[in-house]
């Protein structure tokens with residue numbers, strides 16, 4: 001096991017933020033951590049990279065304990081270079097241009113020549129879909145999406161063993177989101193890079209994740225594969241997925257069917273098994289609707305007859 005988070009606890013004053021968090025991650029896997037705003041995703045992220053230390057529990061890398069309540073930041077220093085980090089909001093050095101931002105970790109941690117650094121930077125920019133001309137831009141001259149991509153390029157120049165992304169796609173348009181998702185997957189497939197992606201974007205999680213963990217009230221309330229989360233019977237998990245879906249996709253459903261969809265009038269595509277009718281009820285909608293977007297059940301509309 002590459003990464004193990006065991007019984008992690010963290011409080012700030014009276015506020016318990018993490019309350020017994022457990023996560024296992026194998027080399028080469030992509031884990032997405034989902035949760036509402038304020039649920040503690042960034043706090044968990046900061047523990048994994050050794051910027052915060054727990055009040056209880058521990059974190060292991062390759063079976064070795066690297067973080068406990070008594071670990072000092074200096075003790076963690078040697079582990080930190082195993083991680084590539086994309087902070088929420090990209091966190092570029094504002095006084096350096098893009099090229100200098102990308103060169104910084106290479107100058108600090110490698111013995112590459114100026115020419116080699118320049119080549120590595122060019123490759124990293126290309127991977128995130130930016131032309132080499134961007135090297136001379138200042139961060140203040142970039143759009144939010146471009147800043148994220150520069151942040152990502154800076155995180156991958158070192159080809160880290162474990163990449164952590166905090167909301168990598170939240171400032172991006174759908175096309176750029178897809179590109180970043182493809183990049184996360186290609187880093188896994190080409191470099192066997194292990195990734196942890198913190199997000200509230202379920203669409204991206206379904207696409208890139210080998211595993212999904214959902215954090216709620218300080219606990220991991222779901223841990224499994226994308227197909228498993230879709231069929232989870234946990235009420236909060238369903239609310240989270242459905243809330244997202246209704247918010248973003250309710251309209252496209254109506255466009256397709258011209259009239260509002262009245263699920264109660266549509267025959268189930270698969271007859272529910274005897275005795276299991278009640279349990280299967282929410283999923284018994286035509287397959288083309290059920291599979292649309294994220295294969296989530298469509299909630300029946302009531303009191304609204306079809307026109």
Ligand SMILES: Nc1ncnc2c1ncn2[C@@H]1O[C@H](COP(=O)(O)OP(=O)(O)OP(=O)(O)O)[C@@H](O)[C@H]1O
Nearest residue numbers: 012017035036037038039040041042043044088200
């Ligand atoms: N250094 C800190 N001191 C005190 N409280 C903190 C600190 N860092 C985080 N918190 C609190 O911990 C809780 C979780 O914050 P966190 O940033 O992890 O949320 P999040 O899940 O990343 O949310 P978002 O999706 O909005 O980024 C919040 O209530 C926050 O106020």
Ligand SMILES: [Mg+2]
Nearest residue numbers: 041042088166
């Ligand atoms: Mg956060």
